[in-house]
Amino acid sequence: MKSLTFRHGVYPPHGKQYTENKPIERLKPKEILVFPMLQNAGATCEPLVKKGDKVLVGQKIGDSKKFISSPIHSSVSGVVKDVTPMLHPNGMKVMSVVIENDGAFEQGTTLLPHEKYDSLSREEIINIIHEAGIVGMGGAGFPTHVKLSPPADKKIDTIIINGAECEPYLTSDHRVMLEKTDRVVEGLKIILHLFPGAKGYIGIENNKPDAIEAMEKAVENEPNIEVKALKTKYPQGGERLLVYAITGKEVPSGGLPCDIGCIVQNIDTVVAIERAVIKGRPLMRRIVTVSGGAIKEPKNFNVRIGTSTRELIEAAGGFTKEPVKIISGGPMMGISLYTLDVPVVKGTSAILCLTEEEAKLEKERNCIRCGKCVEACPMNLLPCTLNSFVLRDDFESFEKYHGMDCIECGSCSFVCPSNRYLVQSFRTGKCTVLSNRKK
Numbered sequence: 391m392k393s394l395t396f397r398h399g400v401y402p403p404h405g406k407q408y409t410e411n412k413p414i415e416r417l418k419p420k421e422i423l424v425f426p427m428l429q430n431a432g433a434t435c436e437p438l439v440k441k442g443d444k445v446l447v448g449q450k451i452g453d454s455k456k457f458i459s460s461p462i463h464s465s466v467s468g469v470v471k472d473v474t475p476m477l478h479p480n481g482m483k484v485m486s487v488v489i490e491n492d493g494a495f496e497q498g499t500t501l502l503p504h505e506k507y508d509s510l511s512r513e514e515i516i517n518i519i520h521e522a523g524i525v526g527m528g529g530a531g532f533p534t535h536v537k538l539s540p541p542a543d544k545k546i547d548t549i550i551i552n553g554a555e556c557e558p559y560l561t562s563d564h565r566v567m568l569e570k571t572d573r574v575v576e577g578l579k580i581i582l583h584l585f586p587g588a589k590g591y592i593g594i595e596n597n598k599p600d601a602i603e604a605m606e607k608a609v610e611n612e613p614n615i616e617v618k619a620l621k622t623k624y625p626q627g628g629e630r631l632l633v634y635a636i637t638g639k640e641v642p643s644g645g646l647p648c649d650i651g652c653i654v655q656n657i658d659t660v661v662a663i664e665r666a667v668i669k670g671r672p673l674m675r676r677i678v679t680v681s682g683g684a685i686k687e688p689k690n691f692n693v694r695i696g697t698s699t700r701e702l703i704e705a706a707g708g709f710t711k712e713p714v715k716i717i718s719g720g721p722m723m724g725i726s727l728y729t730l731d732v733p734v735v736k737g738t739s740a741i742l743c744l745t746e747e748e749a750k751l752e753k754e755r756n757c758i759r760c761g762k763c764v765e766a767c768p769m770n771l772l773p774c775t776l777n778s779f780v781l782r783d784d785f786e787s788f789e790k791y792h793g794m795d796c797i798e799c800g801s802c803s804f805v806c807p808s809n810r811y812l813v814q815s816f817r818t819g820k821c822t823v824l825s826n827r828k829k
């Protein structure tokens with residue numbers, strides 16, 4: 391099978407050998423779980439419970455009236471110990487519900503299961519996905535009910551399931567495709583039911599031949615679904631690049647995949663859709679890869695949302711040596727953690743504990759105008775030039791030179807011989823432009 395791809399990109403060492411053959415293990419959380427009221431792109435939730443309240447598994451504990459938001463559910467039964475600002479993986483303190491787990495996992499009333507969803511209307515399915523608190527689980531956390539509700543003038547003809555998992559070390563999607571193959575297909579069929587006439591694709595990098603084989607077998611009687619092998623290249627799983635690799639169509643600058651008839655969903659998100667619609671279960675768990683050279687027994691865990699990162703590290707045997715860097719997510723796009731006392735949230739795809747050799751912690755030096763960042767950029771930007779605009783506070787030029795199209799993939803930083811802090815400066819540039827626009 392021909393492997394599809396995009397232009398430019400980079401080839402970081404993949405580091406997946408630590409966990410790609412490790413079956414997913416269920417992790418039972420200990421006493422205390424923390425549920426930050428910010429687990430999605432968009433509006434923050436308001437807590438629906440107070441200190442001393444008894445909560446059940448699946449009970450809604452946070453919600454917002456805003457459309458671009460997603461409710462939060464308790465993943466354990468127990469008592470609300472506090473409702474107070476707590477440290478979020480993003481480094482900020484965020485209003486959180488702290489629950490003392492009673493270990494009974496007493497089930498609350500959740501959503502209605504629908505073994506047969508064919509008779510459900512589009513609005514009913516979207517409502518289930520909304521009520522189940524499902525967000526994009528690749529890390530972005532965009533509410534799924536919003537993504538599946540494009541403007542009426544956007545005709546959706548292509549649904550792409552992102553099985554690229556191009557970030558080094560991460561193997562959670564890989565394991566889901568091997569272990570929950572039929573559920574991925576069922577979740578995709580539910581989405582296709584929302585867009586009659588659309589075709590479904592599952593894009594998988596060719597460094598996962600067993601996942602390609604398993605998914606191909608699972609869809610052999612599904613004429614409307616095709617598996618596409620993708621070249622192993624970073625950032626193959628970037629939404630726009632995946633759309634280009636599979637359809638040959640480019641998402642316009644400043645636009646969205648729905649502008650060219652496409653919707654992209656992550657593997658674990660699709661399984662969450664299947665679980666919500668068919669089993670009536672809200673989003674309370676996710677698969678997390680715990681890996682890196684400083685971890686004793688790297689593993690893939692099925693983790694209840696709210697579990698402490700410290701518990702994950704302990705369950706993976708602890709450290710072999712002190713990590714120099716701990717990351718929530720992948721090494722290219724993840725967030726550095728400064729403490730292990732932060733919870734797993736809906737967007738936590740991995741916890742990576744890197745050694746000095748892996749972390750590349752060098753000081754920034756002057757740009758030598760080598761152009762390697764330009765060659766690497768999948769968005770055809772000029773990273774060195776954009777960097778100089780940000781350093782000069784020239785955000786008008788940053789915008790004019792398409793800085794807002796940066797997908798923050800980190801490819802330019804990865805290849806830069808001067809270790810310029812490129813992607814960090816683009817995040818600053820994009821935030822400043824957005825806040826200037828609001829003014």
Ligand code: SF4
Pocket residue numbers: 766767768769770771772773795796797798799800801802803812813816
């Ligand atoms: S400029 Fe942005 S999109 Fe281009 S390589 Fe750098 S981080 Fe990626």
Ligand code: SF4
Pocket residue numbers: 756757758759760761762763764773774802805806807808809810
């Ligand atoms: S890769 Fe680094 S040193 Fe080379 S042009 Fe880009 S910013 Fe400058």
